[in-house]
Amino acid sequence: MSYTIGIDIGSTTSKCILLDSQRIIVAKALVQAGTGTDGPARAYGKVLKEAGLKREDIAYIMSTGYGRASFEEADANMSELSCHAKGVYRTMPDIRTIIDIGGQDAKVIRLNDKGSISNFVMNDKCAAGTGRFLEVMANILQLEVKELESYALRAKEPVKISSTCTVFAESEVISQLSKNVDVSDLIAGICGSVASRVAGLAKRIGIQNQVCMSGGVAKNGGVRGSLERELGTEIFYSEDAQYMGAYGAAIFASEKV
Ligand code: ADP
Numbered sequence: 001m002s003y004t005i006g007i008d009i010g011s012t013t014s015k016c017i018l019l020d021s022q023r024i025i026v027a028k029a030l031v032q033a034g035t036g037t038d039g040p041a042r043a044y045g046k047v048l049k050e051a052g053l054k055r056e057d058i059a060y061i062m063s064t065g066y067g068r069a070s071f072e073e074a075d076a077n078m079s080e081l082s083c084h085a086k087g088v089y090r091t092m093p094d095i096r097t098i099i100d101i102g103g104q105d106a107k108v109i110r111l112n113d114k115g116s117i118s119n120f121v122m123n124d125k126c127a128a129g130t131g132r133f134l135e136v137m138a139n140i141l142q143l144e145v146k147e148l149e150s151y152a153l154r155a156k157e158p159v160k161i162s163s164t165c166t167v168f169a170e171s172e173v174i175s176q177l178s179k180n181v182d183v184s185d186l187i188a189g190i191c192g193s194v195a196s197r198v199a200g201l202a203k204r205i206g207i208q209n210q211v212c213m214s215g216g217v218a219k220n221g222g223v224r225g226s227l228e229r230e231l232g233t234e235i236f237y238s239e240d241a242q243y244m245g246a247y248g249a250a251i252f253a254s255e256k257v
Contacts, residue, residue, distance in 0.1 A: 002059035002257045003051070006250025007044055007074065008083065008243075009067035012103025012131060013216060014039035015246040018047040018058075023254055027051040028243060034103065035067025044073060062253035064245050066104075078252055081109060081120055084214050086248030089115030091238055096208040099227065099235070100244070101198060101217035103131040108202045121205045127166040129197025131217045136166055137190045140173055141183065145220075148187050152222025155188030169193065191222030199230035212236040214244040 001021050008015040012034045018027040029046035033039030040063075048054065055073070063074035064083040071077070080100075088098050089111060098109040105124035112118045127133050131145070138145045159181055163169040169190075176186050194217065211233050217223055218241035228235050240247065 002254075003053060003057055004250055004253035004257060005044070005047065005058050005061045006083070006246045006248065006253055007040060007061065007063045007065075007071060008080065008245035008249060009040045009063060009065040009071055010034045010102055010245075011066050011105075012135075013242070014043040015243050016040075016043035016047045017243060017246040017250045018051050018053070019250045019254055021254070021257075023251060025247075028240075028246070030242060035065070035070060040067065040071050059257045060253040062249040062256070064249040075253070075256070078249060080245050081107065081117060083245040083248030083252065085109055085111055085115060085117050086251050087244035087246070088212060088214055088248070090247065090251060091240070091244070092210070092212055092236060094210045095212045095236065097202070097211040099198060099202060099211065099213045100215040101129070101131060101194070101213065101223070102215040103135075106130050106198050106201060108198070108205060108207075110205060110208060119205045121201055123197070123201055128164055128169065129194055129201065131215070133166050133169070133194055134190065134217065134220065134223075136170055137173055137187075140170060140177075141187070148191065149220045149222050151184045151187040152191045152220070153225075155184040156182070157185050158188035158192050159185045161189045161193040164197070188222055188226075191220060192226040194223050195226030195230050199227060202231060207231055207233065209233055210236055212238070212241075214241045216242045218242065
C-alpha cells in the first residue's frame with residue numbers, strides 16, 4: 001500500500017491529510033498553529049500516529065500553503081491555488097468558483113469544467129476581508145472566533161461597519177459596544193464586513209455557478225450567509241472546507257507515486 005500525505009502550512013493553522021493508494025482519507029489533523037511554529041510537525045505527527053504509520057511508510061509528501069517551503073519532510077511543494085482547486089474539484093466537481101478565506105488572505109479562484117484554474121484574484125495585502133479581521137474583532141469581544149457564528153445567526157438588525165481598515169473598524173466596534181448595541185447585531189455586521197470585502201474581490205473576476213467556500217472562515221455561517229446575499233447565489237460548503245488545500249496536496253502527492 002503506498003500512502004501519501006498533503007500538508008497545508010498556513011499563516012494561522014496547519015492541516016494534514018493522509019491518503020491510502022485508493023486515495024481514501026485514512027487520517028487528518030488540524031493544529032491551531034501555522035508557519036514558523038511547531039504546528040506543521042504536530043499535524044504531521046498526529047496523522048502518522050492516527051494511521052499507525054512511520055515516515056518510511058509514506059511514499060510521497062507534498063506541502064502547500066504560505067509556509068510550504070519550510071517543511072523539510074516534504075518531497076516537493078505546490079502553490080495553494082493549485083491545491084485548493086484540486087481538493088475542491090475532487091470533492092465537488094460542479095464548482096466553478098472557489099472563495100477561499102484563510103487566516104491572512106482571501107482568494108477567488110475560477111475553474112473550468114476540467115478543474116483547471118482559468119482565473120484568480122487575491123487579497124494578501126490587507127487584514128480586512130480575511131480571518132485575521134474576525135480574530136481581531138473576537139478578541140475585542142472576548143470571544144473565540146468559532147463563537148462568532150452563533151451570535152451572527154441570531155442577529156435581527158446587523159450593524160453596518162463602515163470602516164474598511166481593520167484598525168479603524170476596531171475603534172468603530174469599541175465605540176458601538178460603548179453604546180450598548182446588541183452584540184449579535186454587531187457580530188453580524190463584522191461578518192458582513194468580511195463578506196462585502198470578499199464579494200468586491202469576487203466581482204473583479206466575476207463568479208460562475210456553482211460557488212463554494214474553502215478555508216477556515218468557511219466554517220462561519222454568518223460570513224457564508226452574507227456572501228450569499230452579496231453575490232446573489234448559493235454557496236456550497238463542505239465540513240472539510242478548511243482541509244481543501246491539504247487534500248489537494250495529498251492527491252498531487254498520490255499522482256507522483
Ligand atoms: P491559513 O491556511 O491561512 O492558516 P485557515 O484557512 O486555516 O488559514 O483559516 C484560519 C481562519 O479561519 C482563522 O483566522 C479564523 O478566522 C477562521 N476559523 C478557524 N476556525 C474557525 C471556526 N471554528 N469557526 C469560524 N472561523 C474559524
